[in-house]
Amino acid sequence: MFSSTRKPISPAASSTCHPRATTPATRVPRFRAGTDCQPTRRPPKQSPPSCSSARPTTRRARQTRQKPDHQIAIIMPHTDTPQDASPQHDENRIIAERRGKLAEWRQTGSAYPNDFARENTAGQLNELYEPKSREELAALPVEVRVAGRIMLKRVMGKASFITLQDLSGRIQAYISRDQIGEEAYAAFKRWDMGDMVGAVGTLFRTRTGELTVECSQVRLLAKSLRPLPEKFHGLTDQEQKYRMRYVDLITNEQSRLTFAVRSRIVQSIRGYMVDDGFLEVETPMMHPIPGGASAKPFKTHHNALDMELFLRIAPELYLKRLVVGGLEKVFEINRNFRNEGISPRHNPEFTMMEFYEAYSEYRRLMNFTEGLLRHSARQALGSEVFEYQGRTLDFAKPFARLTIIEAIRRDHPEFSVEQLGDAAWLRDKLSAMKVETGATAGLGTLQLLLFEETAEAGLWDPTFIIDYPAEVSPLARRSDSNPEIAERFELFIAGREIANGFSELNDPEDQAARFLEQAKAKDAGDEEAMYYDADYVRALEYGLPPTAGCGIGIDRLVMLLTDSANIRDVILFPQMRPE
């Protein structure tokens, strides 16, 4: 996919996943050694999912079949010849045991009950009673009803401990034969790791000091037929984590935490916007004309209308129609879809917030965006300073603001202002760096390309880059002082584009002209150039007040705040090749 992003000719290059990337020439941030995010996890080990490998008869299958064990009938009920051995055999041997237990459970007539009323969570009990001493707990005593999944089991002859996990955390339960009865204890001993259990009892503290529920009753609430991954390491295979997120969430606390933080980030953003008087709206996900960014769309078809539709690549044009309608401050947090490659920083569907405010302009917008991110870090992490991939990120100090030229010269003082203002010099330099430059690329675009090549990845601290070329910003207002420049910024953090905003182009005639240019580029073969959106121009003709708007890539922000190197780690069900 990066091949397309290398295309530098102005409206051609990709902007996959850019927050509100209206810049055709803006590329995905590239990372270099030293600035790139190294994977924190160890390289995965691979073992093919047993259920999908079409392995022929195995020796084991034959051996197993020879056993007169009753389980065999369950394992391979239809196996008459060794050749029929199921590829799922390995796992089924373990699952068959559990299915047998489930069958026993069903015979009691009370399998899968739903009448257990949980009244306490592990986290709540730990918080309330962890400070209490053994004697204080004994004096109270606290009657509790907890439920959760068995994550650890320490079964002894007449008394056992299990560790139950619920959303809030873990708590230990103590189960003794004398308290729950011989029959119940025998049944309990047949339960497996992963089973869902309800426990009733009183809190006490064990000899070693652990807060524990001394059970007067335990019930099996749901059977887990499949074995959990190894209890200490959990699931480490990245692919399996993504494919079976449910297993990942069961076994890896870090995953649970990441998605809890993600929720807090989104909440904090929503709160900040609403508190500031923004109206949350939902605009179409299916567009007759894909617009608002330069990207390849997904196509779909509406049968009743018999029309082609596109999954949206950005909500921008609809949100600005709302500002025309008088909804002066609007925002939307939702998915965008771009039919491009998948990488550690790109998922075909990703979440973005876009917001628009009438009677604002891009400098005020930068202040607001800065405040929003600061707020979000504080709300989600409790701190505006945090670690990302081993380095510190500080949202507390003011975000730097550099023009493209300043950003280049900060890393490369050897480039003079005169050289950077010389299109021919820039072309030479870029071609020496093996960056393609289109014949039609203007000075601003050449500067942008050099910036992307030399400076972008090194922008670790939050930095607004301003003065983008108008020719790569077809929806942005031109600068009054220089019509070649748009009133636009992009925010970079950790070498990665996080936000993109500008004073909106509200001149319908200029917009129509820019759409025409885009349409021409599209006709010339640029798949990512924009369509001419006549209804949007019509809306502008009713009058869009001076407005500024911004898009923030939520997934990338979550990556920063959860110290995640891969976008898949912050998306619950990332797009995967079919199994």
Added chain:
RNA sequence: GGGUCGGUAGCUCAGUCGGUAGAGCACUGGACUUUUAAUCCAUUGGUCGUGAGUUCGAGCCUCACCCGACCCA
């Protein structure tokens, strides 16, 4: 597209010089009434990603392919 690393038991991982495939967890049976990744005893479980080649002999060497992670484009 190129490069690097990887694919061995359900899970986490070893595997020496090319000489009959190992451990822990999980599972099964047994012991155990305050454990802590419980412990102890005894089992079960593998055509080593796929296919070819070299060899008396391949998890290991060679080639091709498949899948994955990361990097580069």
